[in-house]
Amino acid sequence: MKHPVDVHVGKRIRHRRWMVGMTQQQLAEKVGIKFQQIQKYETGMNRVSASRLWDIADALDVSVSFFFEGLDGKAAEAASQGMPDDILSDKEALELVRSYYAIPENQRRRLFELARVLSDVA
DSSP, X not given: OOOHHHHHHHHHHHHHHHHTTOOXXXXXXXXXXXXXXXXXXXXXXXXXXXXHHHHHHHHHTSOGGGGGTTOTTHHHHHHHTTOOTTGXXXXXXXXXXXXXXXXOHHHHHHHHHHHHHXXXXX
16 A cells, blocks of 8 residues: 555655656666656655665755655645645646746746736636
């Protein structure tokens, strides 16, 4: 049975890997393991050891604490904001975020304000 913490850490690995545009194979090569192991980590099927998590954090250029962010009260906070419990598993949402940050900052601010106005109207 998967432990919720392992599932959360795996989702954060997948999220960060996806945000930096890295494949499972590329991450596996940087860490020195097979891509199948990355798949197992990302699904929470296998638990990530502390030393391996350290290597993954280094390869993805984040601190180890990144993988634990949002663990406490995540579901309650998401529900109060009208979002699904697992926004990180929604490929469309992640693609939207990636595209958003690819837009030049001044245009991104205007798009953000437009989205805010539209969400207030809905």
